[in-house]
Amino acid sequence: MDATDPRIAAGLQAQAGLRRQALDDGAQRLGWKAGFGTRAAKEGFGISGPIVGFITDRNLLADGAECSLDGWTKPHMEPEVAVRLGRDVAPGATREEALDAVEAVAPAIELIDLTFAPTDLEAVLSGNVFHRHVVLGAFTPVGGDIALGGVRLDVEGPGETSERAVDPSGNLGDLAEVVRHLAGLLPAADDALRAGDVVITGSVIAAVPVAAGDHTTVSAPGMGSVSLTLT
Numbered sequence: 444m445d446a447t448d449p450r451i452a453a454g455l456q457a458q459a460g461l462r463r464q465a466l467d468d469g470a471q472r473l474g475w476k477a478g479f480g481t482r483a484a485k486e487g488f489g490i491s492g493p494i495v496g497f498i499t500d501r502n503l504l505a506d507g508a509e510c511s512l513d514g515w516t517k518p519h520m521e522p523e524v525a526v527r528l529g530r531d532v533a534p535g536a537t538r539e540e541a542l543d544a545v546e547a548v549a550p551a552i553e554l555i556d557l558t559f560a561p562t563d564l565e566a567v568l569s570g571n572v573f574h575r576h577v578v579l580g581a582f583t584p585v586g587g588d589i590a591l592g593g594v595r596l597d598v599e600g601p602g603e604t605s606e607r608a609v610d611p612s613g614n615l616g617d618l619a620e621v622v623r624h625l626a627g628l629l630p631a632a633d634d635a636l637r638a639g640d641v642v643i644t645g646s647v648i649a650a651v652p653v654a655a656g657d658h659t660t661v662s663a664p665g666m667g668s669v670s671l672t673l674t
Contacts, residue, residue, distance in 0.1 A: 445490050445624075446534075446631050454568025455495070455632040461571055462497045462632070470499035474528075474641035476553065477625055478572040479561070480615045481645075488564050492624035493615075493645055495632070496572035504578045509672045510554065512655055517557040518575075518673070520653045521646030522598045522661040524611050524618060525551035526591065527582050532626040532636040541623035544636075545591050547582035550663040551643050552671050555650065577643055580661075580669035591618055594663055596647050601657035604648075608664075611647040618644050 445451055466472065479485070480493030488494075504510055512518050529546030536544075555573040559566070567573070583589050598606040611618055621644045626636045636642070653659075655674050662668035 445492060446628050448490065450564040451490070451494065451568060451628065452631050454565040455628065457569035458496065458571055459632045459634070462634070465499055465501065470501045473498045473500050473503060475625055475629075475636070476572060476574055476577070476643045477621050477645040479567070480621060493621055494564070494568055494572060495625045495628050496568070496574045498574060498577055498641070498643070502574065502576050504576050504671065506578055506580060506669050507671070508578065509674050510576060511674050512653070515556045518653050519555050519557060519650040520600060520657070520659050521553040521555060521650050522596055522600070522648060522659070523551045523553055523643045523646055524594050524596065524663075525549045525579050525582075525641055525643045526618070526622065528636060528638055528640045528642065530638045532622060534627045534630055534635070536623055536626050538617070538619050538623055541626065542591060542619035545585055545619070545622065547584050548589065548591060548594055548666065549580040549582040550596060550661045550666065550669045551580060552578040552659055552661055552669055553643055553646070578669050578671050579641065580663070581667050583666040589665065594666070597662040597664065598648060598659070600651050600659040601653050604651050606648055609647045611644065614647050615645045621645065
C-alpha cells in the first residue's frame, strides 16, 4: 500500500513538520490537495493513487484575485474540482463512504511552482507537492441535479487553452476514489480527513505553464465559476 512506501512515509513526515510550523505561526487549516494522480504520473512513481499536500488559509486567494509571480521558477495553473467534506473519512474507508462524505463541490484553480524536476517522490512530498495558491469558487451542495460524478469543467486559460465540458475522471479517475486514497495516506502525515476539510482533487487537464498577464477562468455549468489574473 502506498502509505507504507518509504518514500511516501518519509516525505509525509517532513511535510507534517511544515504544516505544524504553519499552524503554529497562525495559519488556519483549510484542507488538502491531491497531486500526481494521472495514470502517467502514477506509473512513473510506481504508486497506486495520488499523493497529498496540505493547504491553509494563507495560500487561499479570493475569486478574481491578482497574483504576483515575482520570484517564481516555473509557475503552472491547474483547473480542479474542489470538494468539501461533511464528515470524517477514516483510513480504510470504502468508496461509498468517501462519496457520502462529500457535502459540496466547487470549481477551483491551483497555482504550483515547479522549483525542481519532479522525479524524487520524497522531495516532492517534503516540499508540499509544489503548492503555492488556490482559488475556490462558491460551493454547491451535492444532491438533486448536482452529483460528484457529474461535474464537468469549462476552462479558459492562457494562450490557446480552451476546454469544454471536461470530465475529471478522464485525467484523474473516480474522484471519490481520490478522496478515499488520500484518507489512507494521511496517517503517515499525523493527520486525517476531517469534516469541514476542503480537498482539491487534481488537475483535470495537463498543468498549464503561465506567466505574468495571463488570465484563467474555470466554470462548472450549474455551479458558477472562478477566475484568476497573474501579474
